[in-house]
Amino acid sequence: MVEGQAPFATILGCSDSRVPPELVFDQGLGDLFTIRSAGQVLDGSVLGSLTYAVEHLHTPLIVVMGHQTCGAVDAAVEAHRTGQLPHGHIGGLVGEILGVVESTPDDGTDFLDDCVRANAEHIAQRLRDDSELGGFVSEGKLEIVSARYGLEDSKVSWL
């Protein structure tokens, strides 16, 4: 373990205290390379960390994992409804999710959950479209999938 790490998957999850990937997937030290940001929002650091995991640690799988009742996505739903973004850094984060919320149809059932799924799928697609990560996908060295974790039933559903 001291000599290096060989995690078998990379998880991009939410910072929410209820969704630590190691516990969700029942994995131990050295198993998962994890990156977490509220709402799994991408920025340069997140992309750099993901690319490091693929390029240097050769993890063949990235899982973008959203979760039920995500506060970051909920804040974007709220901003969509009120037309007002929160101030400062939080507004910047919420603004990153707003586009997905705006393009998700509201069928009157569980709009927040629809947005949670759409956000995870959207981020996974952005990673597939990324010039560096997308290259590993087309070479067959990497698969990028999205998932939704249910807080109620503790189950991961693949999207």
Ligand SMILES: [Zn+2]
């Ligand atoms: Zn969340």
